[in-house]
Amino acid sequence: MLSVENLRSRYGRIEVLHGVDLDVRSGEIVAVVGANGAGKTTLLRCISGVQPISGGSMVFRGEPLQTVSAHRRVALGLSQSPEGRQIFTNLTVEENLRLGAYLFSDARVETDMAEAFALFPILKEKRNLAAGGLSGGQQQMLAIARALMARPACLLLDEPSMGLAPILVAQILDVVKNLKALGITVLLVEQNAYAALQVADRGYVMETGRITMSGPAEQLIADERIRAAYLGV
């Protein structure tokens, strides 16, 4: 569904992705783990098109992505819940969600929104308040809900569990599993590597801008080096 080949990207003159190869098959959950600064966020930003690339190629559902601008990638079915949440702080919660479905104006928008509210009831409670006033975790919920509003074929989640209460972390990972059941592909970046690999089908390990390891999730969880470096056991 999504394949990334020899992807390079730089900030100014400093290259931070030095040729990343990654594949996500349709209906899969793929987790990317790595230390702070490994380049996970940069990778997702490249895929969603808000970060320019300096080399390599990306193909999504058979279409090369490089020349497609960010907003059109959403139309193609790529949707991202970004790091740092990036909600529209000056707009209301409801407006944030409505804009998540910016490309649509059919009746399904309403039902999708109802679903989002069902998933995160607190958002419904605060639907008419400015999103900037939400607590950190509530904003994270909003970011995820907003990404879902875009009816993605492939969802990019950058540290979705960040700032969420334990009870919700479990819930988010359940949601991810449910998405898979709905046929939605998920590319998941998580610092909470153990939890991420538990729901994932496959995983990639990223180190300083390179993929250093990949394989089925169970295999990675079992790997000694990974346990020592990322799982803290």
Add this chain to the structure above:
Amino acid sequence: MTELLQYVLSGLTVGAVYALVALGFTIIYNASNVVNFAQGEFVMLGGMITFFAWQAGLPLPLAAALAILAAAAVGVALNKLAVERARGAPVVSLIIITIGASIFLRGGAQLVFDKQLHRFPAFSGDEPLVIGGATILPQGLWVVAGAATVFALLYLFFTRTLTGKAILATANNRVAARLVGINTDYMMTLSFALSAAIGALAGVLMTPITLTSYDLGVAYALKGFAAAMLGGMGVPAGALVGGLMLGLIEAITAGYVSSVYKDAVAFIVILAVLFAMPQGLFGRKSTDRV
């Protein structure tokens, strides 16, 4: 009493001009957080193009439409050729770009047109309407009606339409806007086109009263900017109320206090309002938390 009424009518007329200019600032600001200091030049273009097209034989309504379209095109060009290319530049740099554009447009206008003052006929004649002993020109009503209409349309645009929200989202968080599928470049282009068109409309409506010339942009941009800040930048209601208030303060000061310091009084009122309400009368405080 008649005097007060006369001051009020005069203040409303001038205030509506300021309000129209201030309303023009709103859209670009709402799309990019940039105050477009070239806004006054759109006002100038509106008046000047209408005049020259009219003089060339076009009927006035057609000339006005042409001017508004042309100004919108200039707005789009400004965005495409300059603002968009400086994407990611700090806001102050974008402001300097708009100041540069303003100088450029003024320089161009003095070449393409001339440096004379011009005027075209008022839409509904010059016979003043008498209200309780005070008078107002019919064109004054046109300006007031124009300001009210533009305000209403902008209000609806930003509160009721998805495109309006998308423009707000673009300014609030450009990256996030792109991530939800908003074509932010298009939003910027649209906002420049609309802002320029509103500015030109202001120029068309006010020229029969205020006259027009290649260099009137700065003065009106300044007043419009002050009005918009008084009301709260980015809020259509703020622009309307701010503009009308500014006009009224000036007229009433000139009438009752001193015509020498009427602009000074206007600025003192603005300062006083801002000290009490740092976001202007209708401005929203941004709700970012720590």
Add this chain to the structure above:
Amino acid sequence: MPLLRVEGLGIDFGGLRAVDNVGFQVEPGEIVSVIGPNGAGKTTLFNMISGAYQPARGAVSLDGEIVTGMVPHLLARRGLSRTFQNLQIFQKMTVLENVMVGCHLQERASLLADLFSTPASRKRSAETRAAALKLLERVGLDCAADKEASSLSYGALKRLEIARALALEPRILLLDEPAAGCNAVETEEIDHLVADVAKSGVAILLVEHDMKLVMRISNHIVVLDRGEKIAEGRPGEVSRDPKVIEAYLGVQPKEAGGHALG
């Protein structure tokens, strides 16, 4: 006398009682954690204690002195320091300079001396630089010292904030989700760091959703829900409290591998 004492603290936003009648105290060298579901009011509580928000009700005292609603820079002089859940980094300064700003109070800057670059001013700058570098080393960012702060990854920025907060040489440190964005191993490093700081006599008030971290290092835990304190006690007690489990934990944290929960 406790170093920090909070009594009946509360604030409203519109109709919402974001925090209501919360009270607790922190002794020097103690680590007190505040936990609770999203939107419980933890960050708001921090904001009130640190002077970012004016509490509507209640009192905060530091070392017996009432400091309710005092402006942040005066609180800083009294030894209170904090990090932010929504990062507040000096983006356009270098990583090192970020921490050096944290030493502001030790520098006792005089504008005139600085303008004329007196030897004393230069000496202070040099000292600050050395101190800041040490702190960067402590959080593992020494190699990024001369980078512009905006070029760091999220996790690195979190650690930079901790270094900056420590630069103040605080007597009480408020940490709002210091381990967010860090993986298990990195979290452990923070764990050690926080414990170390506490050992040196600094009181620590911690908000964190990583239960493994919280349970391991806290001396005392305060649980908030919907703005109110619903439980309080030692980690063991709190984690068994059914109210806490229902509102917050969901299931008992597993030990091995259960980073945040597992």
Add this chain to the structure above:
Amino acid sequence: DIKIGATVSETGPASSLGDPEAKTLRMLVEEINAAGGVLGEKIELVAYDDAGDPNKARTFATRLIEDDEVVAIIGGSTTGTTMSIMQVVADAEIPFISLAGAIEIVDPVQQWTFKTPHTDRMACAKIFENMKAAGVTKIGMISGSDGFGASMHKQCLQIIGDYGIEVLIDETYGPNDADMTPQLTNIRGKEGVQAILNAGFGQGPAIVTRNYGQLGIKTPLYQSHGVASKAFIELAGPASNGVKLPGTAILVANLLKQDDPQYAVVSAYKKAYEEKTGSPASTFGGYAHDALRLLVDSIGRAGKAEPAAIRDAIEQTKGFVGVTGVVNMSATDHLGLDLTAFRMLEIKDGDWALAQ
């Protein structure tokens, strides 16, 4: 070639003065050169646009003197720019002919500075004479707050007492103001005002006149010589009928008698200017015309293009016929115009007429 420098306000707030001035200078230099120049040499005009900024004017004056090495300077469309330039020419000893109105430029006389426009004080005198003849003793004044309006306002107040006239109400407006009805309402409401005098140039007088009409004021309205071209009548509309003002011959070129001493000069300039630029000739362009012609005439009389000699020749000018008037300079008079240069005009049926 003989280099003559100019710095005028082609753009900026005083561009309605500087623009016709610059155009006139360029046109005349062409004309003079086509006719063989002066002293057998061509004139080279170095003209800069100071945008009405005195600081820039000073810089350009320095440049003209130091870098371009001109023998004389024309310019300073406004009093402010003129004052700046005067400092420079005095040090460098270069003759300078100003195009600005204030009396301070030539009073006290500065060795190197001359000017061609009559002073604002003379305009005031002309107006007050007319008022006095009409039995007016109490007036309301409304002036622009820019340099032109403020300067004229000041000079009018200095001499108004001599005519037994008093100002009952004194209003101002900003150079970009769009509506003066509040000020005019106050003047209208003032008991005893027999006439209104508006000192200003640019859009102000046109708007004042329109507002005057809008308010239906019946008291006679006097404008100043700042209303300097036919365009005013168009801009001010029907309300301008009956407005009186002191104007130069250029405004009424078609009314001049054949035997008027200025007839030939004025008609020739007006015709040439309007053909060349397509816009109506104005009083301000006339100032520049006189300055350049006077300068070239003086160079001719001096017999050499040397600053000191030119200066002396300018000072000795007698009976020079310009667009503005007939100029007779002397060591104590660096202006050389008298009140006959002004004609009292009245707007009738949308055109200029000589007032009674």
Add this chain to the structure above:
Amino acid sequence: MRLSSSKHLTLLVLAAIILIAPFGFPSNFYYRIGSLIFVNGLAVTGLVILIGFAGQISLGHAGFAGIGAYACALAPQYLGLHPALAMLLGTALSAAIAWLIGRPILRLQGYYLAVATLGFGILVSMVLANEAPITGGPDGHEVPELGLRKLLETIGLDLSNAQFWYAFTGLFLLAGTWLALNLHDSPSGRALRALHDSEIAARTVGVDVTRYKLSAFVLSAVYASLSGSLLALMNKFITPDAAGFLHSIELVTMTVLGGAGSVPGAVAGAALLTMLPQVLTVLQDYEHMILGLIMMLVMIFMPSGLVPSLSRLLRGRT
């Protein structure tokens, strides 16, 4: 920021340029341009502290320049002060006014601050223009001779007027630059730059944000005031334009074009915008269009300003 190590280098280069440039001057006129650059550069350096360091925009700093300028024009006439003392008086007055209005004004943010400072500048220029009996009104006022040149002559240093002002304003600029460079890397400078990025974070590390903003405002007012005084004394004539809105905008434009946060950028921006109109005179009617175009092009291709962008480019090469 490599600025600290390059502080002395910057000063050295600047001093060298000021010293060597006159050898290439084809005529005395270039001294005038030089002095104008220095005078503008001084005001802009103050704005670099305010806008670049502290992040507080001002569209009214010409107001302070006007105060400094008119102090030199009026104090000798009405108080009998020597022009040099008048300059000091102007500086003190500007500082005092900045301190007084800074407190309420600096609570405003962004464009609201911009409009408030704009209002202040307009008020000053309005008073200068309207109080004609005292200030001479829009037509301006004469300024007495500073007299320092004569003094230098007596000790055997014989400079032409143009040369004297070139040297004198050059010294002021060097001093101003030195102070600003010192400030940049000092504790106070860091505090200013910190509150630029996040006021709340600056507060929590103990920075008295209100006081620092105020200091930057007063300091930049002093710079502007001195610049205005120098201009008045150099021109020996001053008009309210010196305090006008357009002059304020010009100063801000110089600041941003050069690079808002960069002290050498201040000089570069001042030089660019001072020389450009002189260069563009050859283009006659197109002057304004080209000026506008250049402003836009610089900002498009060097969004962070001339000096920062160019130095980044240079560092990239090496």
